[in-house]
Amino acid sequence: MGLTYDVTPQLANNGFTVAELFAGGGLMAVGLRAAGYDIVWANDFDKSAVKAYLHNLGDHIVPGDITAIDIDSLPDADIIAGGPPCQDYSVAGPGAGEEGERGKLVWRYLEIIERKQPPAFVFENVKGLITKKHRPTFDALLERFKEIGYTASWRLINAWDYGVAQKRERVFIVGVRNDLGFTFEFPEPRSEDYRTQVLRDVIGDLPEPFLHERNPQDGRYSSPYLSRNRVVGWNEPAFTVLTNPRDVSIHPGDSSITMETVRNHTEKHYWSPKSEYTYDQANRVQSMDGPCSTIPAHHNSGQPIHPTQAPRRFTVRECLRIQSVPDSYVLPDDISLSAQYRIVGNGVASRVSYLLGVALAEQLRTALGKDVKEAA
Template sequence: MTYNVTPQLASNGFTVAELFAGGGLMAVGLRAAGYDLVWANDFDKNAVKAYGHNLGDHIVHGDITALNIDSIPDVDVIAGGPPCQDYSVAGTSAGEEGERGKLVWRYLEIIERKRPKAFVFENVKGLIMKKHRPTFDALLERFAAIGYTVSWRLINAWDYGVAQKRERVFIVGVRADLGFAYVFPEPRPEDYRTQVLRDVIGDLPEPYAIHAPEERLPAYIQNVVDGKTTTNYGNGIPVNSGDYPARTLICEYRAKCPNEVTSINGFPRRFTVRECLRIQSVPDSYVLPDDISLSAQYRIVGNGVASRVSYLLGVALAEQLRTATESNAIGERLISDYPDDCANSRKEAV
């Protein structure tokens, strides 16, 4: 089976530039939704290599704080999620005072300067929690102040046909002159919490079978063999099984972390990179180059946006932008065709 839950749609006529693009997992979804990807940026050279390998050489490697904003092409939509570690519960919790946390304001600065029709902003759930809520509210206020009508939602990827309980905050802003607020698509009944690990990785072969002597087994597996612990590791966090969605993938693998699944041998093992990609709803056509280290590959996948989520949000945005653009064009044409009548109507209304 070739896995793909983001089928390619026809071009929608809208262009996208992506900030903090990473390896392009969000871009995979947007491209499939019909957008033309014309520019992207990221600071991580491995992420840039992965993006370029899969999506094209329009990505620019470099520090976004040093980037000349005028070098970003004019586009219809700007997308991306500033680094989340300073807002994550598992991260530094430094918030907007952190080196990465302050990048939310750089994102806003670029939106203000470039004035796209719309933007899509993604970040961790921690941004709307009590400690960082003042930053989130201030961000919404500033987006409104620079002329954008904003809508936001905490989205669980599992609700949208992804086999992962991944909660992320999405803000979608629409330039006020377009006259509408973005409406988030609702989960379809066939998608809503229906996908489990078996559905997305069940056809993949086991990466290995354990035949090594017990003394060569990893310590956490050895403890299971010896009866010193269970597959809960004694901390109440069960190992993923095929009958449930994955817990949120993290950007790096550790022995005791959610990036694990119970193998056919009954022992826990970490997900392979391909399994992680599928859990992030990335099609099998996406391939990470062999010269990127394994740890960097896990980081690229764990930091990404679930492709099917960006796909569905992108489809809805394109439909709403098209409707607004066509309505505005019709209105402008009517005013042009009947200038005197419109003028008289305005006088009568006054």
């Protein structure tokens, strides 16, 4: 079967260049490149992410700690894009905020913008950045962008509104240098995109994965007692038999388990999808007829569960499609599975960056008296 999924069709070169900070494996870059940008420089600290970026986007990525890189060594670019690591602001994290080692990187991002003075920048981060706990940092960041000469606008974007089959909310700030004389206007969701994409649209054509494609963490948890989906091998002793039917161990021949066969004795279908789940909740069975819950950056108990092939997590390729990444993007086999999941989960939904990139190019070129091709 040919892999042909692609919701970021390549547009003609738009004449603008991008330097990308905190580039990860390049999921944001996939969208920006498809929108017509020439990505001239990128950076990330994670060696596996750099390897993925090199494999898919080119050798312009520079590995290393952004705080140790000489800002003057960065090439001039029309756009500086990227999202500083978000764990210190995540609603599921410890909440260290700007006091955390990763949280401090938002200020390094600002320092680079101040020194390089690009015509525009695109900043992405988690929803937690605008919660009550971290809102002072967010407001201070907006104020500092203003002080260094930028008009910044921001929006909390749900990827599902923009043609992505995933409920993924992220904060985007787009700043335009004041001398250009305009404020960026976020593109509104189009009727054909707005909450129309569901899992069936993006993974419905994929067959059940071979054993080597499966996540070996399926059913295996660090805590042997009261962990769910605990697959037991034929050559292993069973876990303690429990009285709670929701905490059952799973039969070794799990390839034969279906949504119909896994149920508890009260006839409540444990593996039936619920209408809503909290972030990082275990056993979040998805529905083929709805969007996926947010794809996280880890591959253990917080991963959403496949709708029809439960109990298993989504494969890396399925996660890439749920992140609207085209099938032409391939993660090298020598990157560990945990790193692959991290790269995908930490990335920006490619179609979102694609549409934002198209809108920004249109508005920049209008300000400069030029035209740009519209997105598909």
